[in-house]
Amino acid sequence: MTSKARKEAMLAGLPESPIITEGLANKASLDVRLLDGEKLAGQEGRAEDDPNSKASRLVRNVADLYRSHPEANQVIFTELGISTTATRKVGPVGARMDQRYKVFSTIQDVVARLVEQGIPRDQIALVDGSTSKEKRKEVADRMNRSEIRVVIGSTASLGVGVNMQRNLRAMHHLDAPWMPGDLEQRNGRGHRQCNQWNTVLEYRYLTDRLDGRRWQVLAVKDRFIKAFLRSKGDERVIEGEAAAEEQSDILQTFAEAAGDPRILIREKLRKKIEGLQSRERLHSRGIADSQSKIRSISNRADRNEVVLSKIEKAGAVDAVDTLVAMNAGKGFSMDVDGRAMPTGRKRARRSGSGSRPTCVLVMARSEWPPSASSR
Template structure:
C-alpha cells in the first residue's frame, strides 16, 4: 500500500507541476468560473461524467473501471466542489440521467463523491476503499496465468448492506418511471428465442473449451498466443464465443459457411413474418447488433441479413437500411421515412441507434442479435420502440411492441441475458427503494476481462446448472421479498393494534366523563315558557339575568381581560353545575418571513377539575351582538350530547375493528415451507456446481511425475454463497512419498 501511495503521490506532483507551468506560461486570460456568479448547475445526461478519478489500494481488483478517470469528469468535479465549498453544503448541483447506474453498483460511489462529500465525511467514508469496506465484498474467481497455472483473480461482485445503500442513494435521488407519471407508451412483450447450435458451432464450442484450458490458439484458428495475449486469454475466449454465437463466418468466413438454422437465418425468417403480417399498417422493425457492423469487402452480419431479406424474402432494398449510412445531418430524413413507413427495417448498433432515435411511430418489433454488456445499453435499445408516440402499436397491436432476443444454446448468450436482466432488476429496485435483499451478486463477466474460467466451461459444456442456480436465486429473492413484506405488515398491524387498544381505553374513559356531564346537564336544564333553553348563567361581578348586560360583560372580558402574574386562566361564573372560565393563549403568526407572537382570550366550561372542556366557536363570543354573546356558554354546553354520540360511534367502531386487527397480527407466512425447500434446493445445486468446478480444476492441476504416488487428501470446508451457508469439498493437492517434507499444490 505504501509503495503504491508513494508512486501515486509522485505522479500527482508531476501533474501539478505541469499544470502550474501551463498557468504561468498562459498568455490569454479567460473567464474564471468562480467569478461567473453561478449558483447551481443542472447537468443533463450526467452519466457521461461518471468516469471520475478515484484512489484505491485495490488496483488489482477487476471491474473497477478506469481509476485515472477522464479530464472531462475531473473538470465537472472542480465545478461542483467550487459551488459546494462556497455554500458549505452538499447542494448546488442537479444530475439528470435515465441511466445513473449503467452496469455496477461501484458506480454509486462516484455519484456520492460528486454529490455527498460532507455526508461521506460525516460517515468517515473518505475514499473508495472506505466505501467498499462498508458496502462491497471481494470475491475470488479462477483464471489461467501465462504459465498455465490456475490463479485467483479478485473482483467486487457481492454487495452487502443493500437496504442501507439504497436508503443512502435515495436521499439524493428522485426517480420517476413511465408508470409513475402514467406516460402513455407501449409495453414490451419480450421473447427469448433459443437456437440450437449448428454442427459447426458444436465442434467449435469444444475447441473453445480446450483453448480456455490450454491457451492453444490453433484450436480456434488464431495461431499461437504471445505471452502478452495469454494474459487476456479469457477475454479472447469470451469474444470468440460471442462471434461464434452470432455466425461462424465471423470467426472465419473462408472456413465456415451459411447454415439454414443459424442466428441470422432464424432472425431473417422472424423479421419477414412480422413484415408481411404488419403490411397493412406499414409496421417498422429495428434490428440491433454491436458486432458484424458493415465493412466493405469483408463478411459482416448487416450486409448478410439485408441480402437475405431482399433476395430470399423479396423485400424492396429501399425499405431496409443501416444506421451507419445516415449522418447526423441526414438523420431527420431517416426519422421521417421510418415514421411514414417508407423504410420498414433499420439495422443499427447500440452506440448509433440506442439513443436519439425518434422513429417510434410505427415500430412493432425489435430484434437483438447479440446481448450488450451493460443493462443500461439493453434499456437504451428497448426504449427505441417502447416509447411515447408509438401510434401503430397503440391503435392496432394492443399497445405492445414485440422484443426478440436471439440466443444460441451452449453459448454465453443465455447467461449474459440472464445476468443483464438480474442486474437491471436490482438497479431498478435500487432506484425505487424496493430492495428487500441484504446482499447482491453481480456475476463474473465483464467487458474488459471476459468471463471467469469455471463458469465459462460449465456453460459451454451444456451444463445448465448455473442457469438453474440463477433461476432458483431469483425465486428465493422473490420469496424473501414476500416474507419481508409479510413481516413488515405484521409489525405494522401490531403497532396499529397497540394504537387501537390505547384509543379504545382513551375513548372509553372520555365517554364516561361525557356521559356523566350529559346526565348532569340534562338533569338541571330548565326551559322557558316559549320552549327555549333557559340561560341561567351567573357571572362574577354581575347581578340579574338581563341578557344584554350579561352579553356586554362577556364581550368586555374577552376584549380587555389580562391574567394575574403566573396565571393564564380565571373562573368567571357557573351554569347548570358547570364552571365557566376565561383563559389567555399565545398564537404564532408569520408575516414577510418574520414570526411574531400575539395573545388572545377565549372561553370554556367544565364540570370537574380533570373534566372535559367545552367550547363554542373556538371560545370566541359574538362581539357584535350582546344577546348572542350572552348565550355563548349555553351553546358550549349544548355540544355535550353531540360529543357523547360521536364517542359512542367511535367506541362501537373500535370494538368491531380490534378483533380483525388482532387476527391479522397472528397470521403466519403461508409460503414458509416452500421458501425452505427452495433454499435447500439452491444449497444442493451450489454444492454440486462447486464440486464440478473443483473437479475441472483438479484435472488441470494433476502432477505428472510417474515416480510419485498419488494420495488425494479431502477436507470439508464451509463458505457463504448469496447469504446461504454451503458445505463444499475442497480437494487438497497430492502428497509425494519423497521427500516427505515437501508438499506440491
C-alpha cells in the same frame, strides 16, 4: 490464473486472456462464422450457415413480417458483426501498431439473404457509427413513410433521437446490450406514441449457454438500479444479486439463455421464501414491540396509582370541592357606591342600572397544601 498472469496475458494478447476469451464467446453467440471471420471475408450471402442460427432465424422472421403488410417496418439491433473490417495489434510488446484487415460481416450476410428473400436492397438501410446525424434523420423520415422497410444498427446509432416509430412493427435484438437503459432505448423506438400499430413485436435471439452471461449481467444491473430508485434515504445497503426481480422480463430471457428454465423457477421460489422470512421477522418484531408497550403502560399505571393515593391522603379532593363551592354563583357579591347589592348576578345588574358601577369581584382563595384548620 493469478491477477498478475491475467494482466500479462492481456498485454501480450494471448488467447487465454479473459477479454479475448469473452470476445470470442460473444462472437460465437452471435454467429459462429465470425470466429473464422478473416477466412470468410467477402463471402457474405454465400457462406454456409446453420438453419437454426441467429442470422437464419432473423432472416425468416424479417421476411415473414415484411410480406405480412406493406407498412410493417422493422429495426434490427446488434453490437457486433456490422463492420467488414477489424483492427488488431501487431509487433512486440511496447512497440505494437494497429493493423486493419477484412473480416466476415454477419449483418452484410443478413442483408444479402434478405434481398434473396425478395426485399429490395433500397428498402434496407444500415446505420453505423459513421452515419451522419443528417443521414440518420433522413433514414428515420423514410422509415416513417415506409420507403425504407428494414433498418439495421446498434444502440448508439439507432437509440436516442431517432424517431422512426410511425410504422414500426417489430424490434429484433440479436444480442443484449450491457446496460438496461440501452435495452429500454432500443425498445423505445417502437413502444411510443404516434405508432400506428397497436401491437409492437419484440424478438430476442438467444444462443443456448453462450448468451447466459450477457443477460445475467443485464439482470444484475437492472435489479440494482431498480432497487436504488425504490430505496429510502436511510438505506445504506442495496443487494445486487441476479434474477431477484420476480416480474423482470430480463430475468426470463436470462433463464432461457442459460438453457435451463428451472433457474427462473428456483429464483422465484427463493424470492418467495425471502418474503415469508421477512414477514416472519416483522411479525416477531411486532410482538416484541407490543409486549414492551404493555410493560411500559403497566408501569405508568402503577406510578399514577401511587400519585393518586398521595393526593387523596393530602386532602386535595376536599380542598378542590371547597374551592369550587366558594367560587360558585351564590358566593358572588357586588358593592356599588359603598352600598351592597342583592346577591345574584341578574338582580345585581337590575339594581345598579342607570349609574356607573364600580365592580369588585371577590374570589375565594384556598391554601395548598391545606392548613390543619381547614381539614
